[in-house]
Amino acid sequence: MPPKTPTRADAYVACACGGTMGIVTVEPIPDRPDFMRHTYHCRDCGKDATFDVAKKGAAAKTATKTATKTAIKTAAKTAAAKKTRR
Numbered sequence: 001m002p003p004k005t006p007t008r009a010d011a012y013v014a015c016a017c018g019g020t021m022g023i024v025t026v027e028p029i030p031d032r033p034d035f036m037r038h039t040y041h042c043r044d045c046g047k048d049a050t051f052d053v054a055k056k057g058a059a060a061k062t063a064t065k066t067a068t069k070t071a072i073k074t075a076a077k078t079a080a081a082k083k084t085r086r
């Protein structure tokens with residue numbers, strides 16, 4: 001059974017071996033700006049595990065970002081249409 005996915009606040013997570021995995025690194029993910037990659041290392045079996053953990057307020061941020069992107073796209077389309085008409 002895979003270990004349960006930790007939340008962003010978890011410093012420790014249960015390992016599949018029954019031991020405890022402690023957090024080693026937290027890195028940003030280039031193509032997932034609303035997630036952080038948490039790497040855990042098990043002191044009992046030596047296994048490493050990584051989890052993509054959502055940042056605080058990530059859902060709200062993503063919604064705003066998408067809305068802005070759509071607005072920009074629409075504006076660009078309108079500008080392009082104007083140019084074509086001329």
Ligand SMILES: [Zn+2]
Nearest residue numbers: 015017042045
């Ligand atoms: Zn382990």
